[in-house]
Amino acid sequence: MSLIHSLHVSFVVFLLGLVGIYLNRKNIILVLMSIELMLLGINLNLLSFSVSLDDLLGQVFALFILTVAAAESAIGLAILVIYFRLRGTIDIEFIRLMKG
Amino acid sequence: MNLFLAAFAALGISSSIMVIRANNPVYSVLYLILVFVNVSGILILQGLDFFAMIFLVVYVGAIAVLFLFVVMMLNIKVEEKQESMLRYLPVGGGIGLIFFLEVVIGLDKEFVPLNLLSLGPSYESEILPEYLHWGETLAQKTGIEAIGQVIYTYYFYYFFMASFILLVAMIGAILLTLHNDPKVKRQEVFEQNAREFSRTIQKAS
Numbered sequence: 141m142s143l144i145h146s147l148h149v150s151f152v153v154f155l156l157g158l159v160g161i162y163l164n165r166k167n168i169i170l171v172l173m174s175i176e177l178m179l180l181g182i183n184l185n186l187l188s189f190s191v192s193l194d195d196l197l198g199q200v201f202a203l204f205i206l207t208v209a210a211a212e213s214a215i216g217l218a219i220l221v222i223y224f225r226l227r228g229t230i231d232i233e234f235i236r237l238m239k240g
Numbered sequence: 241m242n243l244f245l246a247a248f249a250a251l252g253i254s255s256s257i258m259v260i261r262a263n264n265p266v267y268s269v270l271y272l273i274l275v276f277v278n279v280s281g282i283l284i285l286q287g288l289d290f291f292a293m294i295f296l297v298v299y300v301g302a303i304a305v306l307f308l309f310v311v312m313m314l315n316i317k318v319e320e321k322q323e324s325m326l327r328y329l330p331v332g333g334g335i336g337l338i339f340f341l342e343v344v345i346g347l348d349k350e351f352v353p354l355n356l357l358s359l360g361p362s363y364e365s366e367i368l369p370e371y372l373h374w375g376e377t378l379a380q381k382t383g384i385e386a387i388g389q390v391i392y393t394y395y396f397y398y399f400f401m402a403s404f405i406l407l408v409a410m411i412g413a414i415l416l417t418l419h420n421d422p423k424v425k426r427q428e429v430f431e432q433n434a435r436e437f438s439r440t441i442q443k444a445s
Contacts, residue, residue, distance in 0.1 A: 144347060145242075145245055145249065146249075146282055148344070148347060149252065149253065151340075151343045151344075152256075153253065153275070153279070155340050156253070156256045156257060156259075157260075158339065159332055159333070159335070159336035162332035162335065163260060163261075163328050163332045164260060165328065169265050169310065170259075170260065170265065173269070176299075176303060177272070177275065180279055184279055184283070187286065196387065196390050199291065199383070200390060200391055200395050203291075203294070203387070203391070203402075204401075206295075208402075208405060209303065210303060211406055211408070212409075213307070214409045214410070214412075215409055215412050217306055217307070217310045217413075218416040219416060220314070221313070221417050222416050224314050230314060
């Protein structure tokens with residue numbers, strides 16, 4: 141199992157998440173999913189280096205990143221639900237109307 | 241083993257492309273699940289069995305199902321992507337390509353000793369020296385056991401903070417989405433307990 145291949149996979153997944161945020165600006169659900177993709181790529185990177193360097197810290201931090209990802213998606217989707225209830229749309233263009 | 245890695249990587253990357261390019265958000269969530277499954281396959285190939293299972297349980301079981309619930313609940317129309325894609329693709333694709341090339345060149349240049357590992361197993365002993373861990377011959381721990389030994393002692397504060405983050409997320413999500421509808425009947429414990437029997441029954445005349 142070589143490190144470099146899984147590093148390539150993790151970087152490509154991370155960059156696809158980044159490009160996904162840039163391309164799907166309209167749809168905030170896809171933006172949240174792209175953030176999940178980025179966190180997944182970072183997690184894979186940490187775990188690969190943890191295995192390769194034989195250090196347990198990477199796995200511990202991957203566990204915490206997983207926690208933060210779960211919390212972030214829960215809060216983000218809750219905000220999304222109340223925003224949809226308020227406006228009837230989740231179009232990200234109108235979010236700037238929240239500005240007072 | 242390398243074949244499995246190539247298969248998992250190709251499937252994972254192509255389905256993560258489909259996540260950001262699918263027309264329907266439901267398909268995006270399903271492709272996201274496929275990405276998680278493939279990544280946990282890669283983790284199994286690396287020997288991280290606990291993390292592969294945790295990825296499946298947390299990501300697929302919790303996060304992706306949460307996304308699926310929200311996508312189904314919000315009832316979003318399938319929007320046409322063409323206008324948005326044509327507007328953002330040159331700049332976004334260019335930036336993505338630049339980052340990708342930077343990472344690929346960086347990985348191939350900076351990690352040359354690691355890159356030699358992919359040439360074959362014969363190079364492996366020259367680059368990464370192998371040690372004989374005498375301690376491991378006597379006793380060894382599984383991965384989850386090692387993580388548990390370290391996470392409850394050395395990284396106790398991080399663990400504590402993680403628990404608080406989860407608590408805040410739970411309370412925040414409940415508070416945000418709790419909807420006080422006056423039409424919904426709620427349980428009034430004190431009033432129900434203090435209600436007298438003789439006043440509740442009335443003769444219909």
